[in-house]
Amino acid sequence: MESLVSLAPYIFTILAFVLLCEQINYLKKKRSVPGPSLVLPFIGNAISLVRDPTAFWDLESVRAKSSSFGFSANYIIGRFIIFIRSTDLSHKVFANVRPDAFHLVGHPFGKKLFGEHNLIYMMGQEHKDLRRRIAPNFTPKALSTYAELQQQIMLQHLKTWSELPESGTKAFPLRLLCRDMNLETSQTVFVGPYLSGDARKRFEIDYNYFNVGLMKLPIDLPGFAFRNARLAVSRLVETLAVCAEESRNKMKSGEDPSCLVDFWMQDNIREEESSSAAHLGENPSHTSSREIGGHLFDFLFASQDASTSSLLWAVALLDSHPEVLEKVREEVGGIWSPESGKLITADQLREMQYTEAVAREVIRYRAPATLVPHIAGEDFQLTESYTIPKGTIVFPSVYESSFQGFVEAERFDPDRFMEHRQEDRVYKKNYLAFGAGAHQCVGQRYAINHLVLFIAMFTSLFDFKRERSDGCDEIAYVPTICPRDDCKVVVSLRCRRFPCLSS
Template sequence: MVLSVSIFASLAPYLVSALLLLVLIEQLSYLVKKRNLPGPLFVPPIIGNAVSLVRDPTSFWYKQSDTAGTSRGLSANYLIGKFIIYIRDTELSHQIFSNVRLDAFHPLGHPFGKQLFGDHSLIYLFGEDHKSVRRHLAPNFTPKALATYSDIQQLVMLRHLRQWEESFSGGSKPVSMRDLVRELNLETSQTVFVGPYLDKEAKNTFRTDYNLFNVGSMALPINLPGFAFSKARRAVMNLEETLASCAGKSKTRMAKGEEPTCLIDFWMHAIVTEIESGNPPPVHSEDEAIGGLLFDFLFAAQDASTSSLLWAVAFLESDPEVLSKVREEVVKIWSPESGKLITADQLAQMKYTRAVAREVVRYRPPATMYPK
């Protein structure tokens, strides 16, 4: 025992020196990559600024955004071994997202995204794989498909609006809209993507897993049992398994020649048609891969859309003149008593309402940052 202590005592200076050298190399590496970009001059060793990110993510990213505004729309930071660049310049973002070469910038979606999102994620597909998947997603966005999604969204929204009206009519206290809109948007996303393939029990499980994913995405990446990040990883795997099952059920329906009723149907119809034509299966057309890609859709649609809807409500409530013009435009083509849904052609006529929606997204972008 005495010998062990003696050996440790003799090695301690070397261990401390090695640790200090690693910290110095880490800081120099950060500063070399950062160069003249705005950002912290010193970052805590190893973990970087992850603690402040987890403690208050909103303030962390607002500060990062403000810093980027001082120099070409870019700022730098360091999170648990990863050098990140924050970009708030629209044109530069467009250039990066349009570049899917293997030797270009790789979007992460999250500082620890590859651990969190799994192997079958569109975020991490590049080159020909990326182009192939995008090409086979095209049938999801034809006029017929978009009209189908519009009908689904309206039916879900009208049901929720009626429930809100019944629950809060006559009340005088303000009502928090955040959870209400989030629930509305979660059901809208689920129904648009995989409509008839999720029963009530699956939807409830889906909601629980997605909440675990959200909590874990803001936690330190400690992948040990009981920690939020570990629970989030398991939740993502559960969600992808559920969505993979939906893909398999949809393929069976589409092979029977039935009409598409949601996004996954249009997607699987295109795959089934291609295979029946004698062509090889498209890249990443296995049920498991499609489950991962569908989760990307859900992730992209859920909180971003909720944010935009909430900002739209807040802005319209604060500007009665704009709200009046939106209502006037809607009344010209639709009323709740009509029992009908707004058609795609009617939506195209709502130019003022569309301009308001675009202004909400411009003024309060739903996804203001993207780690690189």
Template sequence: MEAFSSSSASASALVGQLVPYALTLFALLLLMEQLSYLSKKRHLPGPSLVLPFLGNALLLVLDPSRFWSLQSRLASSSPLGLSTNYLVGRFILFVGDTHLSHLIFNNVRPDAFHLIGHPFGKKLFGDHNLIYLMGQEHKDLRRRIAPNFTPSALSTYTSLQQLIILDHLRSWVSSSSGNPIPLRVPARDLNLETSQTVFVGPYLSDDDRLTFAADYNLFNVGLMKLPFDLPGFAFRKARLAVGRLVDTLSACTAKSKARMEKGEEPRCLIDFWMQETVKETLAAREAGEGPPPHSDDKEIGGHLFDFLFASQDASTSSLLWAVTLLDQHQDVLAKVREEVAAVWSWESDTLITAEQLRGMKYTEAVAREVIRYRAPATMVPHIAAKDFKLTETYTIPKGTIVFPSVFESSFQGFPEADRFDPERFLEGRQEDREYKKYFLAFGWGAHQCVGQRYALNHLMLFIAMFSTLVEFERARSEGCDDIAYVPTIIPRDECRVRLRMRCERFPRLRMAMG
């Protein structure tokens, strides 16, 4: 017993002796982390002191609007248009200057910048999604994706989009009953059903759609949480949900291949894609070769999820801002209604044709201005693969997460950029051509959004049908139009509106489709 007591006392004494050394080592590590941050920050504006490891991650999670507003203000105060911060052990650089953003977009290559989509995107999306490909491999995949966005394909999607928009508008009006309702969740549901139907519609059962929606919600929640990949944490749930979503999309790919091998007509995006893939696969088989690259079901499922991520929340953001800005600018709303009425009537019980949509030049200008004025994906994160000399006085350190700000660029270059003015995009002024380099909402360079025409058509159809069929009024409150990050930007009040039918009845488009 005495020996045991003596041993315990010796161990306690040893621990007591080691504690000061451990504390000293810990303090040294913290000091080294702080000095490393300051050496990367150099003369740029940004916090001088950051919390160990976490940095300012808590502020980003708890109040992302305040976090990014602060980065924007700091960048505006800098001659270079740059600001810095520190998040979960990573040094970050915010880029507010359009010229410098172009340098980053134009240098996506193995030895410069890698597009990552999200600061911890590879953990969420895997390593093989479209956003991570570069060089010839990226070009080859974009070539294979091109059939998804031909005029014929877009015309098919336009029909599907209108049917879904109509169903949801009918539901929104019924839910409102003259009382204000927030449109964020209804708009998100509209877009999720649109994405499901347009991308893989015939291959999803009703149960599949419910599971799909639940998993996408888990993914969306995890995007805004700390990247702790541990059981019970939202980030882990998001990562697992992505795996299930990709599996579902992979199964849809296999079903589409089987239909296209039978020579059936394409009914959704994956059909247009697989129609060409099946032709190439059969040609390779006849030549005694293996399957063509980028034809594996699982890989294609991953790329479809990339489409979903790129379109879903960005489209929800644009729909909400379209309603907000049309309510603020009644003169614009009146012009949209006049233009739509000249080519399409709800009484016709027919769909807006692709030709009619192309003729709605003012409505298209409104859609483009909504996207410029409130660019939904405000930033496009990249990571520096090596030290990169950005300016004469600043070199981006290797490993930095770089955020070129699409939002900041939208308010540079354009005349009276702070004013919502759709006519800037009409033929008479052609600001979309003269100031093209400032319009970065769809990206720039090799990774520019391949589906931007599809996204623009969707917003145009929504504006045309919503304006024509629905009478609406914002339920205004203090700060309701302030920007909130969720992670794309939306009005802070989630766009609360009163809705009622503007027409005598909703079009019977489903009956018209036979």
């Protein structure tokens, strides 16, 4: 004990020196960029980020906006971060003009969650080759197949909503209902018949572990949410790999594709047969079932929570803009009726131009994934006066860009995306909800179709009224953004006949 007491001053001195070095290193990287002058040792401002993400990023936005830099600095879990508000500077990050300038990470600690060999982290020719293989999954024929599946699952869930005890009399929150609907939709569209009922239940449990862990501190120890999330991802990928293998066997027998993995495997088999015929030896890269299982999980991560966010904001914004809701119902009613007993066809979906404009405006006005984190792979000169140090986590703000350039950008106005205004072309650089550059979302047409189908069916089937409360429209991170009240609405059926629930 006495020896420990005698060592205490030395231990304290060493600790103080380490903390001083950490603080000096932060200030050296920060330089004159707006940001906190002092940060907590080791953890920085991680606690405030986890406790209230909205307030944390709002403060970063204010700092970036109030200076001439267009960005701000902070410190989280030993990592220096840069938040970018300027659209032009965000494009510099997305463009990634040098192969090692920036690496997309999807989540500040994503490599621990998703693993190293993952679509999100691929760069250069390897990434281009994989995207080329993914492209056949989103052809018009494939999208038409998915649209039928999307509607079937949506209609099953909407029918369930109409039968809730609260339906027609009492408001209920839509967030978890939309999340469950979207998870089943993603499962059905991506791997269709290859998930059994029991597998779907386990899948939902594991995906919930993953979702919870996304918003927690990256403590990779037993009992912590982050560890549970990491292990859940491994199990999910294994499940999806089994689905991919079953699909491969089915497509080899010559059957028609019925879901996304079938289209993927069908194309892979063609390529493998071509390689075999040409005596090229090994199968093409990224065609193993395990790799495809991992990439399918990437799709799930990219689509699941983003779609839930957009569906909730669509309901909230249509409720607060009755003139827009009326125009949607008028357009959809002239093209499709739920009482026809038929699903919306691909041709009818293309006719719903105003409804699609509404969907695009929902995504602009409330971009689901507000930030797209990258890591600087090398020192990068962002402006004439500032170079981002290697290893910095850089957050280009998709959300902030959405409110730059557009005419009356703070106003919800779907007409901006109609042919007579064409703001989607004029201000294309500010519409970053699907990213930009090499990692721009390959499934954006699928995502827009999903939102258009939901808007068309929800507004046709239901009369709905939002239960408004103080702060209900404030943004909450879960992990994508949604209304703080989880979008509480009263719904009641407005049609006499529910559409068919089988194709």
